[in-house]
Amino acid sequence: MKHAVTFQLHKTDTRTKARRGTLFTPHGRIETPVFMPVGTQATVKAIKTDAVRHLGAEGAHILLANTYHLYLRPGHEIIREAGGLHAFMNWDGAILTDSGGFQVFSLGDLRKITEEGVAFRSHIDGSAHMFTPEKSIEVQQALGADIIMAFDECAPYPADRSYVEQSLQRTTRWLQRCKQHHRNEDRQSLFGIMQGGMYSDLRRQSAEQIVELDLPGYAIGGLSVGEPKPLMYEVLDACVDYLPAEKPRYLMGVGSPDCLFEGVERGIDLFDCVLPTRIARNGTAFTSRGRVSVKNAKYARDFGPLDPNCDCDTCRNYSLAYLRHLYKADEILSSMLLTEHNLYFLVHTMEQIRKSIEEDRFLEYKKTFLEGGGGCE
Amino acid sequence: MKHAVTFQLHKTDTRTKARRGTLFTPHGRIETPVFMPVGTQATVKAIKTDAVRHLGAEGAHILLANTYHLYLRPGHEIIREAGGLHAFMNWDGAILTDSGGFQVFSLGDLRKITEEGVAFRSHIDGSAHMFTPEKSIEVQQALGADIIMAFDECAPYPADRSYVEQSLQRTTRWLQRCKQHHRNEDRQSLFGIMQGGMYSDLRRQSAEQIVELDLPGYAIGGLSVGEPKPLMYEVLDACVDYLPAEKPRYLMGVGSPDCLFEGVERGIDLFDCVLPTRIARNGTAFTSRGRVSVKNAKYARDFGPLDPNCDCDTCRNYSLAYLRHLYKADEILSSMLLTEHNLYFLVHTMEQIRKSIEEDRFLEYKKTFLEGGGGCE
Numbered sequence: 001m002k003h004a005v006t007f008q009l010h011k012t013d014t015r016t017k018a019r020r021g022t023l024f025t026p027h028g029r030i031e032t033p034v035f036m037p038v039g040t041q042a043t044v045k046a047i048k049t050d051a052v053r054h055l056g057a058e059g060a061h062i063l064l065a066n067t068y069h070l071y072l073r074p075g076h077e078i079i080r081e082a083g084g085l086h087a088f089m090n091w092d093g094a095i096l097t098d099s100g101g102f103q104v105f106s107l108g109d110l111r112k113i114t115e116e117g118v119a120f121r122s123h124i125d126g127s128a129h130m131f132t133p134e135k136s137i138e139v140q141q142a143l144g145a146d147i148i149m150a151f152d153e154c155a156p157y158p159a160d161r162s163y164v165e166q167s168l169q170r171t172t173r174w175l176q177r178c179k180q181h182h183r184n185e186d187r188q189s190l191f192g193i194m195q196g197g198m199y200s201d202l203r204r205q206s207a208e209q210i211v212e213l214d215l216p217g218y219a220i221g222g223l224s225v226g227e228p229k230p231l232m233y234e235v236l237d238a239c240v241d242y243l244p245a246e247k248p249r250y251l252m253g254v255g256s257p258d259c260l261f262e263g264v265e266r267g268i269d270l271f272d273c274v275l276p277t278r279i280a281r282n283g284t285a286f287t288s289r290g291r292v293s294v295k296n297a298k299y300a301r302d303f304g305p306l307d308p309n310c311d312c313d314t315c316r317n318y319s320l321a322y323l324r325h326l327y328k329a330d331e332i333l334s335s336m337l338l339t340e341h342n343l344y345f346l347v348h349t350m351e352q353i354r355k356s357i358e359e360d361r362f363l364e365y366k367k368t369f370l371e372g373g374g375g376c377e
Numbered sequence: 378m379k380h381a382v383t384f385q386l387h388k389t390d391t392r393t394k395a396r397r398g399t400l401f402t403p404h405g406r407i408e409t410p411v412f413m414p415v416g417t418q419a420t421v422k423a424i425k426t427d428a429v430r431h432l433g434a435e436g437a438h439i440l441l442a443n444t445y446h447l448y449l450r451p452g453h454e455i456i457r458e459a460g461g462l463h464a465f466m467n468w469d470g471a472i473l474t475d476s477g478g479f480q481v482f483s484l485g486d487l488r489k490i491t492e493e494g495v496a497f498r499s500h501i502d503g504s505a506h507m508f509t510p511e512k513s514i515e516v517q518q519a520l521g522a523d524i525i526m527a528f529d530e531c532a533p534y535p536a537d538r539s540y541v542e543q544s545l546q547r548t549t550r551w552l553q554r555c556k557q558h559h560r561n562e563d564r565q566s567l568f569g570i571m572q573g574g575m576y577s578d579l580r581r582q583s584a585e586q587i588v589e590l591d592l593p594g595y596a597i598g599g600l601s602v603g604e605p606k607p608l609m610y611e612v613l614d615a616c617v618d619y620l621p622a623e624k625p626r627y628l629m630g631v632g633s634p635d636c637l638f639e640g641v642e643r644g645i646d647l648f649d650c651v652l653p654t655r656i657a658r659n660g661t662a663f664t665s666r667g668r669v670s671v672k673n674a675k676y677a678r679d680f681g682p683l684d685p686n687c688d689c690d691t692c693r694n695y696s697l698a699y700l701r702h703l704y705k706a707d708e709i710l711s712s713m714l715l716t717e718h719n720l721y722f723l724v725h726t727m728e729q730i731r732k733s734i735e736e737d738r739f740l741e742y743k744k745t746f747l748e749g750g751g752g753c754e
Contacts, residue, residue: 088696
């Protein structure tokens with residue numbers, strides 16, 4: 001059987017687990033490691049797809065969209081009728097959809113978990129719905145992304161060992177149901193998700209169960225859920241070792257600049273995060289000197305760029321003083337210019353990371369970047 | 378003395394007062410008649426200047442910005458230090474600033490008029506300020522627009538004849554003070570503003586007084602302030618006849634598609650209006666078939682374009698169903714895509730109007746356009 005998405009590993013760093021690869025999808029090839037901008041509601045917030053396509057030197061080639069949100073609004077059937085998500089949102093690059101699992105678990109009192117699936121109420125109108133592994137796959141097939149994700153439970157932090165163990169085992173049973181229900185493997189590839197909380201042996205148990213299903217890619221879920229970063233890195237270190245080297249590895253929901261370096265160093269290929277677009281709308285930018293809040297009064301007469309080391313359109317053409325004015329005046333252009341910058345910053349940084357791996361100087365690049373202040377924790 | 382802005386009249390229609398001309402400014406030439414997008418706070422809301430520059434086939438070449446708003450925030454001195462408005466907002470085309478008169482008069486209880494000027498309180502923080510003709514000119518010189526406007530009073534509608542007469546005479550005295558205070562005529566051109574409400578003889582009186590000052594251009598103020606459109610057209614008919622043919626004529630604050638045709642027919646060269654950008658943010662579009670509200674439930678599964686006769690990026694790449702989804706989901710991209718469409722629609726329509734005048738078929742084009750439903754009243 002031909003898989004929709006395949007992965008080719010070009011090189012592994014000699015001193016770390018960092019690696020250079022290429023992901024081949026029905027909508028083009030993606031050089032890894034890569035950061036995927038998030039388009040929750042079938043739009044990366046405050047930026048047009050043609051601008052996303054031209055971020056950095058090579059452009060962004062894969063986006064993430066959200067099954068829960070699109071199922072509720074506009075409805076996956078409408079997107080199916082539109083010809084799928086690519087056509088609907090005018091994006092001819094690749095798309096990954098999450099399963100909706102993370103969102104329905106985040107609903108708290110509005111959801112109830114059983115072996116069958118999760119009953120929940122819409123955050124929009126309170127209407128009652130049920131997501132099962134089968135339903136999630138059906139919705140994701142209607143959306144038509146290149147990579148679809150298994151329906152899983154992301155255990156909270158902190159959580160009892162016994163809860164985490166039961167939860168990861170249910171996640172495995174749900175993954176088996178997802179795989180069973182998934183039909184068009186030549187057009188969409190199903191990735192499994194490892195869980196297991198902060199317990200290294202449970203991570204191993206989860207990995208062994210999901211790897212057995214021989215899927216085209218694996219994600220690490222349940223990290224960056226409130227735990228301290230050193231703990232996350234420790235767990236991540238172990239996680240990666242339980243996954244097969246020849247398959248792509250996706251660290252879900254992680255994307256601050258420092259975490260990208262730490263993730264790459266530990267062998268991660270794919271990242272996504274709402275942070276760059278969310279903080280942009282809040283007037284905050286990632287820069288090579290650390291986070292900058294354009295609200296700051298000291299920028300009122302700063303006619304220099306947001307980041308003198310950045311070549312994005314925002315940094316080439318607009319001043320900090322102007323960006324501050326736009327934010328204070330509540331102008332949409334503020335969100336637009338900062339979103340473009342933040343995404344460019346991450347896409348560009350990943351390009352530099354890829355190059356540094358190719359040239360055997362990943363650790364040196366990481367050191368320079370973080371010592372310059374670009375980590376933006 | 379060399380004027381910053383000059384006007385060349387190429388042709389007047391044989392059957393109407395419609396005319397084709399060119400405005401030469403320190404920031405390029407502008408073919409007239411023209412619609413000027415409004416960038417109140419040093420940004421055309423929800424669109425980048427490079428996109429504004431590429432609207433229609435020929436692009437937009439002149440924007441309007443707002444003295445009152447920029448004086449209060451970020452402050453005209455900051456914009457002066459930035460190198461003027463063009464540099465501050467990254468726009469190398471021409472700019473026209475209004476005088477702030479219209480905005481301070483709109484403040485109602487927050488302002489008090491005397492012969493000296495207008496004392497007012499900021500709508501942002503309630504702080505006390507005073508605009509005089511001299512102050513308005515100073516602020517506009519700091520902003521550095523190519524065309525600056527006289528500080529005038531726009532009389533309300535309806536208004537007593539005696540009030541309108543006193544008001545227009547004060548506007549003339551203020552214009553004399555503006556001209557007196559204006560120094561750098563080789564870099565910025567001062568346009569006078571005709572007032573006189575709905576009284577044809579007062580319009581004549583105002584025109585005679587301001588034309589005597591031999592300014593490089595004249596605006597018609599005090600229309601589209603709540604009066605019925607037939608009355609506006611009737612007054613406008615008279616107004617234009619009192620203005621010299623060799624100077625450009627600017628109809629302030631008017632820009633719905635039907636009014637553009639009626640204004641051009643009566644000899645107007647310049648228009649501006651917040652309508653296209655404002656209604657865009659409210660989910661409404663001008664189209665060749667009339668106004669379309671993307672909110673409408675009937676568009677939920679309409680995978681065709683907003684306007685099948687439009688070549689803008691929005692109409693070429695996105696469906697009504699997608700635009701409706703974005704609006705309902707409260708996505709910034711909704712405002713972005715509809716703003717781009719609405720501005721394109723007006724810029725394109727003005728291009729077609731110019732061509733129709735050149736080819737002696739303005740009235741035919743107007744008839745076709747309005748009968749098709751494009752008037753969008």
